[in-house]
Amino acid sequence: MRVKRYVVNALPEAVSMIKNELGKDAVILNTKEIKVGGFMGMFRKKKMEVIAAIESNPSKPAAKQLPQQQPHAPRMNAAIEQLIQGAQMASTAVLEAPETDKQPPKKEALEREQYIIDEIRDLRQMMVRMASGSSAEAAMTEALGDLKRRLEEQEMDVQWRERLIQTILDKQMEGKTEFTREQVWELASEQIGIWLQPFAGHGISTEARVVHFVGPTGVGKTTTIAKLAAEQTIKQGRKVGFITSDTYRIAAVDQLRTYANILNVPLEVVFSPMDLPKAFGQLTGCELIYMDTAGRNFRSELHVSEVNSLLQSNEPSETVLVLSMTGKTKDMADVAEHFRKYGVSKVLFTKLDETSVYGAIFNLVMCYELYPTYLASGQTVPDDIDLFDIDTYIQLLLGSKSR
Numbered sequence: 550m551r552v553k554r555y556v557v558n559a560l561p562e563a564v565s566m567i568k569n570e571l572g573k574d575a576v577i578l579n580t581k582e583i584k585v586g587g588f589m590g591m592f593r594k595k596k597m598e599v600i601a602a603i604e605s606n607p608s609k610p611a612a613k614q615l616p617q618q619q620p621h622a623p624r625m626n627a628a629i630e631q632l633i634q635g636a637q638m639a640s641t642a643v644l645e646a647p648e649t650d651k652q653p654p655k656k657e658a659l660e661r662e663q664y665i666i667d668e669i670r671d672l673r674q675m676m677v678r679m680a681s682g683s684s685a686e687a688a689m690t691e692a693l694g695d696l697k698r699r700l701e702e703q704e705m706d707v708q709w710r711e712r713l714i715q716t717i718l719d720k721q722m723e724g725k726t727e728f729t730r731e732q733v734w735e736l737a738s739e740q741i742g743i744w745l746q747p748f749a750g751h752g753i754s755t756e757a758r759v760v761h762f763v764g765p766t767g768v769g770k771t772t773t774i775a776k777l778a779a780e781q782t783i784k785q786g787r788k789v790g791f792i793t794s795d796t797y798r799i800a801a802v803d804q805l806r807t808y809a810n811i812l813n814v815p816l817e818v819v820f821s822p823m824d825l826p827k828a829f830g831q832l833t834g835c836e837l838i839y840m841d842t843a844g845r846n847f848r849s850e851l852h853v854s855e856v857n858s859l860l861q862s863n864e865p866s867e868t869v870l871v872l873s874m875t876g877k878t879k880d881m882a883d884v885a886e887h888f889r890k891y892g893v894s895k896v897l898f899t900k901l902d903e904t905s906v907y908g909a910i911f912n913l914v915m916c917y918e919l920y921p922t923y924l925a926s927g928q929t930v931p932d933d934i935d936l937f938d939i940d941t942y943i944q945l946l947l948g949s950k951s952r
């Protein structure tokens with residue numbers, strides 16, 4: 550029989566040392582609290598002395614026999630069993646030993662037995678906690694993996710994706726979270742909500758008498774104007790007027806004129822900024838004027854500055870950049886960047902019905918500090934438009950929290 554003494558801080562520490570050095574068949578014969586070090590009897594540290602033994606023909610150390618990938622739990626259980634065995638042996642040995650001078654008295658032996666039983670109970674609890682912790686961690690890792698994939702699919706910028714994941718990991722470290730997919734989704738939506746909050750809920754200013762709509766060709770400016778005008782005239786009972794400077798395409802004026810006729814709204818056509826004062830003069834009776842502009846190659850700053858010259862007015866006014874969700878990310882970013890330079894801060898996204906990828910909204914809002922006003926999701930005038938709402942948007946972005 551080979552016997553070895555270990556001095557450790559706590560029992561679990563000894564268990565792994567014993568298993569490595571003496572193998573899985575080793576048993577713990579005795580444990581006791583001791584004090585070591587110090588100076589003249591002071592500053593001594595509490596330690597634990599563990600005596601373990603193995604039969605003379607021991608099996609190989611357990612750690613080497615176990616495959617590398619073996620999960621923790623079975624090894625833990627083996628360790629618990631071993632400890633119980635060891636403790637039983639130790640306590641039986643102590644109890645059955647004749648009471649010679651060298652043996653501890655019976656009372657002490659009983660106390661020691663109780664001590665060992667308590668230790669084992671603590672150890673078992675600790676191991677159960679560790680085992681359940683590792684399965685929760687696996688669930689967390691899976692949920693975070695799902696979230697990462699979702700955000701990638703949604704084309705959320707990588708820097709924001711990483712920040713979001715980090716925030717969730719931090720929460721996990723603080724122990725403030727469970728590890729389910731639902732919980733991870735909730736944390737993600739809470740954080741995205743915090744980021745978007747400063748930009749949401751503004752809509753188009755009710756103070757503005759003139760609202761200009763700018764943006765690339767075909768994004769849906771004219772259709773959007775018709776939708777908003779219908780809402781203002783029919784539901785709010787306000788007097789609305791239209792101005793269009795989109796004279797590049799013959800059909801463009803006709804398109805707005807058709808809506809103007811349906812809604813019974815006056816329309817003025819301007820060919821240059823010089824025509825603007827006259828047009829405003831014609832619309833003095835209107836509480837609200839929507840101005841349609843021609844879509845140009847707004848990836849070029851020159852065209853942006855050109856349209857900007859049309860937007861001058863002495864009235865309280867606001868300019869809304871219209872972007873289609875079917876546009877390419879890089880093109881949308883270029884347009885947003887150019888218009889941002891000219892002070893345009895409101896944005897309206899169209900054609901949400903033609904995509905299932907919504908990250909661009911978040912990216913543009915955060916990157917250029919744009920205020921999302923409305924989301925349009927269809928060709929039907931006036932129904933297919935809604936005020937931007939954070940919760941609805943986050944729901945689109947993150948999708949269902951259950952698989």
Ligand SMILES: Nc1nc2c(ncn2[C@@H]2O[C@H](COP(=O)(O)OP(=O)(O)O)[C@@H](O)[C@H]2O)c(=O)[nH]1
Pocket residue numbers: 765766767768769770771772773844899900901902903925926927928933
């Ligand atoms: N699917 C879809 N089509 C839209 C939406 N908004 C506008 N459109 C369509 O996009 C096309 C271009 O719209 P238009 O208003 O003329 O764009 P503009 O050139 O920016 O004025 C038209 O066929 C519209 O019906 C939308 O939210 N969803």
Ligand SMILES: [Mg+2]
Pocket residue numbers: 770771772795801841
């Ligand atoms: Mg148009």
